[in-house]
Amino acid sequence: CTEPESTGPATTVMAFLPLSVACLVLLIMTVHPEEKPEFWRQQARAVLRLALDRKLNTNVAKNIVLFVGDGMGITTVTAARILKGQLQNRTGEETIMNMDTFPYVGLVKVYAVDFQIPDSAATATAYLCGVKANLNTVGLSAAGRNGACRSQKGNEVTSILKWAKDAGKSVGIVTTTRVQHATPAAAYAHSASRKWYCDTDMPAAAKAQGCRDIAAQLLSNTDIDVIIGGGRKYMTPKGTRDPEYPLDPSARGRRSDGRNLISEWQHTKGGKVARYVWNRTDFDAVDPATTDYLLALFEPGDLRYELERDLSMDPPLSDTTEKAIRILQKNPKGFFLLVEGGRIDQGHHASRASMALHETVELDNAVGRALELTGDGDTLTMVTADHSHSFTFNGFPFRGNSILGRRPSLRLDMMPYTTLMYGNGPGHKIVNNKRPDIRGVDTGVDYIQQAAVPTESETHGGEDVAVLARGPMAHLFHGVQEQSYIPHALAFAACIGDDQSHCETTPPIPRSSAPTSPAAWLIAVLVPVLQNLLR
Numbered sequence: 001c002t003e004p005e006s007t008g009p010a011t012t013v014m015a016f017l018p019l020s021v022a023c024l025v026l027l028i029m030t031v032h033p034e035e036k037p038e039f040w041r042q043q044a045r046a047v048l049r050l051a052l053d054r055k056l057n058t059n060v061a062k063n064i065v066l067f068v069g070d071g072m073g074i075t076t077v078t079a080a081r082i083l084k085g086q087l088q089n090r091t092g093e094e095t096i097m098n099m100d101t102f103p104y105v106g107l108v109k110v111y112a113v114d115f116q117i118p119d120s121a122a123t124a125t126a127y128l129c130g131v132k133a134n135l136n137t138v139g140l141s142a143a144g145r146n147g148a149c150r151s152q153k154g155n156e157v158t159s160i161l162k163w164a165k166d167a168g169k170s171v172g173i174v175t176t177t178r179v180q181h182a183t184p185a186a187a188y189a190h191s192a193s194r195k196w197y198c199d200t201d202m203p204a205a206a207k208a209q210g211c212r213d214i215a216a217q218l219l220s221n222t223d224i225d226v227i228i229g230g231g232r233k234y235m236t237p238k239g240t241r242d243p244e245y246p247l248d249p250s251a252r253g254r255r256s257d258g259r260n261l262i263s264e265w266q267h268t269k270g271g272k273v274a275r276y277v278w279n280r281t282d283f284d285a286v287d288p289a290t291t292d293y294l295l296a297l298f299e300p301g302d303l304r305y306e307l308e309r310d311l312s313m314d315p316p317l318s319d320t321t322e323k324a325i326r327i328l329q330k331n332p333k334g335f336f337l338l339v340e341g342g343r344i345d346q347g348h349h350a351s352r353a354s355m356a357l358h359e360t361v362e363l364d365n366a367v368g369r370a371l372e373l374t375g376d377g378d379t380l381t382m383v384t385a386d387h388s389h390s391f392t393f394n395g396f397p398f399r400g401n402s403i404l405g406r407r408p409s410l411r412l413d414m415m416p417y418t419t420l421m422y423g424n425g426p427g428h429k430i431v432n433n434k435r436p437d438i439r440g441v442d443t444g445v446d447y448i449q450q451a452a453v454p455t456e457s458e459t460h461g462g463e464d465v466a467v468l469a470r471g472p473m474a475h476l477f478h479g480v481q482e483q484s485y486i487p488h489a490l491a492f493a494a495c496i497g498d499d500q501s502h503c504e505t506t507p508p509i510p511r512s513s514a515p516t517s518p519a520a521w522l523i524a525v526l527v528p529v530l531q532n533l534l535r
């Protein structure tokens with residue numbers, strides 16, 4: 001049995017009991033029903049029945065809700081699932097998250113045009129604009145070069161958010177980072193650098209060549225109905241005191257051009273009800289039934305981690321998601337909403353696994369909230385990630401071991417190690433030719449997991465990420481696909497963008513006409529592509 005952990009609710013109880021009794025209790029409480037073959041057989045039969053009864057949903061998607069976990073690789077999903085269960089005092093592994101209920105799942109290849117392992121800018125351009133791109137660029141094809149303003153012109157690519165708006169739908173962005181950050185930026189901006197948050201962040205040459213900062217493009221490009229996240233300081237003139245942190249110089253406005261984009265935003269929505277809020281009191285008071293536009297910026301930069309948030313000032317992601325949906329769903333033509341759990345990635349970069357996992361749990365809570373407010377009949381809901389991390393889930397911990405816990409190493413260095421670790425990151429350390437001894441160390445909330453290689457910031461991982469879908473045409477998301485496939489298929493399902501054929505041809509192509517042999521598949525897929533290219 002495992003040594004008592006200081007982390008994890010189940011183990012708090014165990015600490016008060018002799019180890020052997022604790023193990024016995026654990027055995028009786030959790031393992032017992034699972035020892036019966038019928039437990040697994042019944043479960044399998046129920047799931048099989050669901051699969052056999054499932055009809056293809058070929059409706060037109062009136063609404064699209066796209067959830068993106070920034071840096072939410074599959075390891076992160078599994079670990080967050082266990083955490084979610086353990087937060088409810090269960091062993092954890094058997095937990096069914098909201099995202100686990102999505103019937104269609106595929107894998108997505110995330111590489112960028114110039115890098116084997118991508119960043120959030122290149123990947124957001126792929127899954128929002130449908131075109132693979134170069135590292136650090138948003139809303140540009142791969143002809144756009146990182147940091148080169150001159151390479152922007154003519155290479156802009158538009159996003160599914162714009163396609164939806166052009167089709168008369170309402171559109172929104174909800175994130176836990178600043179709203180000018182790479183992921184949301186690719187939905188509305190075109191920038192050779194993801195770092196050009198405001199004009200002060202741009203080189204003089206880029207400004208002279210006519211490139212514009214991302215915050216300015218938030219106002220001037222697509223007319224976005226709901227914008228929720230952080231990033232106040234990129235919107236106000238240099239030196240403007242922040243309403244929440246008036247004494248903090250780093251929270252002050254950063255714009256050199258003297259513009260106040262927040263008040264400009266409020267004044268461009270003439271005749272409509274447009275609300276700007278920066279705290280929870282005002283946010284909670286926003287009535288979705290009477291609000292046309294909402295701009296909510298809860299922090300000068302990124303929001304705080306869920307675990308560190310002052311909930312009296314800033315709402316959790318599930319609440320912001322709900323508010324956005326309630327405002328957007330008033331449009332009879334439907335809506336497109338991008339919801340980003342943006343700080344999963346930042347938790348991993350800091351190698352604070354607990355932060356990354358709690359952010360993931362809250363993203364899943366937001367998924368649950370969205371499912372309560374919409375229906376599979378007209379809403380296509382997707383959960384995916386932009387890329388993974390060098391995050392690993394390893395060892396042979398017993399069932400129900402705290403996901404933030406450890407195992408004793410019985411080999412080689414005889415030192416315990418945590419189940420969750422990183423390939424590289426700030427947690428690398430060698431003391432007396434050995435890894436740090438973590439016996440007696442709290443490996444919970446504030447712990448920085450060990451890493452094999454020292455880096456200031458842990459890096460992304462390059463393996464495929466999952467794409468999960470439910471609702472109209474969700475079956476289009478299966479197999480192994482390029483990340484750039486995502487918005488094309490979403491748009492097809494919703495009859496927005498170039499391809500309207502889903503609204504013209506119902507019923508869809510009968511399944512029996514689908515080619516089955518690999519050769520037939522190649523011919524069916526490649527010939528039209530080649531014909532198109534040669535046209």
Ligand SMILES: *[C@@H]1O[C@H](CO)[C@@H](O)[C@H](O)[C@H]1NC(C)=O
Pocket residue numbers: 009012013087088089
């Ligand atoms: C889990 O157990 C702890 C300690 O017994 C308790 O304080 C907490 O309320 C429980 N949580 C849930 C979700 O049941």
Ligand SMILES: *[C@@H]1O[C@H](CO)[C@@H](O)[C@H](O)[C@H]1NC(C)=O
Pocket residue numbers: 243278279281282
């Ligand atoms: C929230 O913002 C409004 C508008 O600026 C302000 O009047 C109010 O005092 C703020 N509430 C809190 C709790 O800071």
Ligand SMILES: [Zn+2]
Pocket residue numbers: 071120345346349460
């Ligand atoms: Zn990152």
